[in-house]
Amino acid sequence: xxxxxxxxxxxxxxxxxxxxxxxxxxxxxxxxxxxxxxxxxxxxxxxxxxxxxxxxxxxxxxxxxxxxxxxxxxxxxxxxxxxxxxxxxxxxxxxxxxxxxxxxxxxxxxxxxxxxxxxxxxxxxxxxxxxxxxxxxxxxxxxxxxxxxxxxxxxxxxxxxxxxxxxxxxxxxxxxxxxxxxxxxxxxxxxxxxxxxxxxxxxxx
Amino acid sequence: xxxxxxxxxxxxxxxxxxxxxxxxxxxxxxxxxxxxxxxxxxxxxxxxxxxxxxxxxxxxxxxxxxxxxxxxxxxxxxxxxxxxxxxxxxxxxxxxxxxxxxxxxxxxxxxxxxxxxxxxxxxxxxxxxxxxxxxxxxxxxxxxxxxxxxxxxxxxxxxxxxxxxxxxxxxxxxxxxxxxxxxxxxxxxxxxxxxxxxxxxxxxx
DNA sequence: AGGAACTCTTGACGACTGTCCAGATCTCCA
DNA sequence: TGGAGATCTGGACAGTCGTCAAGAGTTCCT
Numbered sequence: 001x002x003x004x005x006x007x008x009x010x011x012x013x014x015x016x017x018x019x020x021x022x023x024x025x026x027x028x029x030x031x032x033x034x035x036x037x038x039x040x041x042x043x044x045x046x047x048x049x050x051x052x053x054x055x056x057x058x059x060x061x062x063x064x065x066x067x068x069x070x071x072x073x074x075x076x077x078x079x080x081x082x083x084x085x086x087x088x089x090x091x092x093x094x095x096x097x098x099x100x101x102x103x104x105x106x107x108x109x110x111x112x113x114x115x116x117x118x119x120x121x122x123x124x125x126x127x128x129x130x131x132x133x134x135x136x137x138x139x140x141x142x143x144x145x146x147x148x149x150x151x152x153x154x155x156x157x158x159x160x161x162x163x164x165x166x167x168x169x170x171x172x173x174x175x176x177x178x179x180x181x182x183x184x185x186x187x188x189x190x191x192x193x194x195x196x197x198x199x200x201x202x203x204x205x
Numbered sequence: 206x207x208x209x210x211x212x213x214x215x216x217x218x219x220x221x222x223x224x225x226x227x228x229x230x231x232x233x234x235x236x237x238x239x240x241x242x243x244x245x246x247x248x249x250x251x252x253x254x255x256x257x258x259x260x261x262x263x264x265x266x267x268x269x270x271x272x273x274x275x276x277x278x279x280x281x282x283x284x285x286x287x288x289x290x291x292x293x294x295x296x297x298x299x300x301x302x303x304x305x306x307x308x309x310x311x312x313x314x315x316x317x318x319x320x321x322x323x324x325x326x327x328x329x330x331x332x333x334x335x336x337x338x339x340x341x342x343x344x345x346x347x348x349x350x351x352x353x354x355x356x357x358x359x360x361x362x363x364x365x366x367x368x369x370x371x372x373x374x375x376x377x378x379x380x381x382x383x384x385x386x387x388x389x390x391x392x393x394x395x396x397x398x399x400x401x402x403x404x405x406x407x408x409x410x
Numbered sequence: 411a412g413g414a415a416c417t418c419t420t421g422a423c424g425a426c427t428g429t430c431c432a433g434a435t436c437t438c439c440a
Numbered sequence: 441t442g443g444a445g446a447t448c449t450g451g452a453c454a455g456t457c458g459t460c461a462a463g464a465g466t467t468c469c470t
Contacts, residue, residue, distance in 0.1 A: 019447090035330035037242035040427060051449050053430085062428065114329045121326050124319045124387050125240035134388060160407075164381065165400045172377015176369065182329050183339060195370045202365075202407040224417090245457060256419050261459065 020058050023048060024069045031069060032111035036118050041065075063128050070119055070129075073112065074136045078143050080105060085146055091155035098147055099196035103189040106177050113178050141167040148203060157204040166203060173199065225263050228253060229274045236274060237316035241323050246270075268333050275324055275334075278317065279341045283348050285310060290351055296360035303352055304401035308394040311382050318383050346372040353408060362409040371408060378404065 026048035031039050041062060045052035059065040081101055088094035106113065120137065123129035145163040152159045161169070177192035231253035236244050246267060250257035264270040286306055293299035311318065325342065328334035350368040357364045366374070382397035 015446095035327070037327065038330065041429090042427080052428095053450070054448055056429065057447070114326070118326050118330070120384070121319070121323050122240065122242065124384065125243065125323070130388060134384075137384070160403065162396075162400075164396065165378065165403070168378045168381035168400070169374045169404065170377070172375070172380065173370065173373045175377065175380075176373035179325070179329065179339075179342070183335060191367075191369065195367075195373070198365065198370070199374065220416095246459090247457080257458095258420070258460085259418055262417070267458065 016058070020068065021072065023050070023055065023058055024065070024072050027065060027069050028073060028112070028115070031066070031119075032115040035115070036066070036122050063126075066119070067129070067132050070116075070132055070136065073116065074139065077116075077136075078139045081143060081147055085150045088150060088154060091151055094147070094151050094154055095197050095200050098151075098200070099193040102174060102196055103177075103193045106174065106181055106192060107189055110178060110182055113174075114182065117175060117178070140171075144170055148200070151200055152204060155204055159203055160205055161203045169199065170196070221263070225273065226277065228255070228260065228263055229270070229277050232270060233274050233278060233317070233320070236271070236324075237320040240320070241271070241327050268331075271324070272334070272337050275321075275337055275341065278321065279344065282321075282341075283344045286348060286352055290355045293355060293359060296356055299352070299356050299359055300402050300405050303356075303405070304398040307379060307401055308382075308398045311379065311386055311397060312394055315383060315387055318379075319387065322380060322383070345376075349375055353405070356405055357409060360409055364408055365410055366408045374404065375401070 023044075027039075027044045030044045030047045034043065041055050042052045044065075045055055055065060059068065081098065084094065084097045084101055088097065119129065120133050123133035141163055144167045148159065148161070148163075148166045159166075173192060173195050177188045177195075180188035180191075228249075232244075232249045235249045235252045239248065246260050247257045249270075250260055260270060264273065286303065289299065289302045289306055293302065324334065325338050328338035346368055349372045353364065353366070353368075353371045364371075378397060378400050382393045382400075385393035385396075
């Protein structure tokens with residue numbers, strides 16, 4: 001008896017979770033196109049295959065939906081450069097690969113990155129966003145730190161920056177490149193590559 | 206005749222400009238508290254001594270009002286560190302003074318800085334914001350460049366960064382500190398100081 | 411003193427928002 | 441196959457939004 005209802009409820013839970021994820025994907029697409037300030041629940045529903053009422057069947061309110069979206073986005077992000085770390089053989093190659101990877105995602109995922117910066121900024125005004133945003137930011141910092149420490153290891157040198165500083169500096173470069181790229185500046189991405197390659201060595205002793 | 210009407214119209218123009226500026230100041234206060242997404246014209250008017258209708262007497266629409274606000278904010282910003290540049294006597298002093306000044310404004314003007322980052326982000330979604338935002342960003346870059354070149358001069362060394370890279374890196378540090386400070390992290394401001402002091406030397410040969 | 415021009419208030423408008431709910435539709439087990 | 445529960449629709453709700461305009465109030469010159 002318990003086995004059966006467990007199986008049932010698990011299936012229902014899975015289906016429930018699947019639809020939540022599906023709706024979150026639609027929401028992310030709309031959010032990344034319009035930004036937080038201009039995205040309404042009706043707009044999200046219109047870009048999905050459901051009506052607007054269903055959003056409140058799967059999410060308590062707008063905040064819960066957006067937070068679910070942000071967390072789903074996080075999972076995609078934090079492992080983005082792990083392969084570069086795993087396959088790097090020397091410091092210079094890691095440096096070049098990392099700069100190139102930054103430029104690639106800056107171009108391909110531009111709207112998602114711009115959404116991330118938008119939502120991170122919203123957390124400065126909307127208290128309910130803050131906790132999750134800080135958690136994601138922390139994991140991004142750790143992701144950068146894996147790159148930087150691997151780079152130092154391969155170079156056989158010590159680091160002169162803290163994890164937070166390394167993340168702050170590189171995030172500044174990336175954000176600047178994203179702005180200029182989205183503004184139509186064709187030099188934004190090459191500049192991001194060279195700036196990254198010139199910055200990483202400065203982290204070493 | 207022309208003289209008189211000129212005098213009149215100039216006085217009227219001045220009064221018109223004064224009231225615009227006054228309304229923009231109210232708007233900036235409200236915007237910095239609520240953020241772009243949550244600020245309405247009625248809210249702005251309520252935090253001023255006028256009714257909401259007057260906003261459309263002095264500004265064509267919401268976009269023109271906010272752009273006027275941003276430009277007014279710009280004038281306050283770009284000369285912020287000029288005195289430090291003017292009075293600096295050696296590189297180490299400039300380094301320390303600059304880090305301290307960043308930490309001070311990060312604390313005292315926290316809500317205005319958060320508004321700046323909010324509006325700069327909006328320009329990634331709202332095309333009409335872009336031009337002015339890029340212009341302000343450029344002047345901030347030049348402001349940072351004045352600091353950095355003065356620092357290199359006093360140190361008697363050459364620079365290894367472009368103006369854009371120096372701005373991107375330092376802006377990343379500042380933004381990170383602003384986030385953590387507003388999130389209640391008491392180490393944010395001391396960390397900003399030390400990180401700035403440790404970063405500036407990395408710009409030199 | 412009168413009147414023209416400027417300034418401001420007030421209320422209205424249509425559109426849009428998040429939320430909720432009654433009921434239609436679907437799924438799936440007994 | 442029937443019916444219970446899960447899922448989904450579409451409309452209604454009370455608010456808020458930007459915008460506008462009619463008219464009251466003010467200023468200031470002749």
